Amino acid sequence: MNFAKFREHRPIIILACGALMLGLGPIMVRFAQAAGPEAIAFWRMAIASPILFLLALKTPQKGTTKEKLAALSAGVFLAADLGCWHIALLSTKVANATLPIGLSPFWVAFMSAFYPGLRLSTRFFIALIMCFAGMFLLTSVGDFVPTLGRGEFLAIIASIFYAMYTYTFAMICKRIAPIHALKWSSLGSAIFMLFLALFFERELFNYNQQTWLALLGLGVFIQSFVWLLISKGLKYVHATVGSVGLLGQQVATVFFGVIILGEKLTLMQLLGCLIMLIGMGLGARFAPRPKEIMQEIA
DSSP, rough: OOHHHHHHHEEEEHHHHHHHHTTTTHHHHHHTGGGGGHHHHHHHHHHHHHHHHHHHHTTTOOOHHHHHHHHHHHHHHHHHHHHHHHHHHHHHHHHHHHHGGGGGHHHHHHTTTTTOOOOOOHHHHHHHHHHHHHHHHHTTTTTTOOOOOOOOOOOOHHHHHHHHHHHHHHHTTTTHHHHHHHHHHHHHHHHHHHHHHOOOOOOOOOHHHHHHHHHHHIIIIIIIIHHHHHHHHHHOOOHHHHHHTHHHHHHHHHHHHHHHHHHOOOOHHHHHHHHHHHHHHHHHSSSSOOHHHHHOOO
């Protein structure tokens, strides 16, 4: 076994494993749906924040005030993404609200053209287009209708906020310890989502046992453990590669839906999953190497 090759690709492997486990998130959201989308997002971040702050106590490389504020702002971007997407889900078909989120790697690639300045090959963009095509097949079987109304527009805005979060968070993870980047971004999201939940007058406490267990799963497992794994991978990969890798959540969610919720998987969805996996594999193959990225950051 070539251990040098394994070490080189380890960050991508870590990121991919995290993205696949992230696919359990929407399943947990389904079990917690009685709380409402804004309240779910708030409790996910609020439960995770103290856990992450405790885990970060003995970790050095805490970062400067400027870097901490940047991590907080990344969390606000994520909260804004969730807010826009949830409203989009109420304004249009689920498929129409989901497909535009796949645009986020393209926005991240555009941002990456300015910093850190690493060139992305044409083959990488071909892989990116394959990922989007696979996502199109996944959503087209869910009654996707080509249109651009209020819901679709908000979903596009959500994809931009998600790209801003991914890009900013990936850059911060390269400058400070990932645990510190994650704790500040989660706190930023919790504060912003609390305001959104209060604005929409969501109930924050009177839930049944199933809802609380799902919220605990989101906070402890998804936001604390899984996102810590993802943040460690983002420290050594290009931000655009990270955003492509996170699309693996969509593929994982489809299969978790089949296994846990008993949902049906069509041949078109299987084809979409296969195309997305091939696209993500090619994206990892033709992306800048971790050594190049860290040299550019330095």
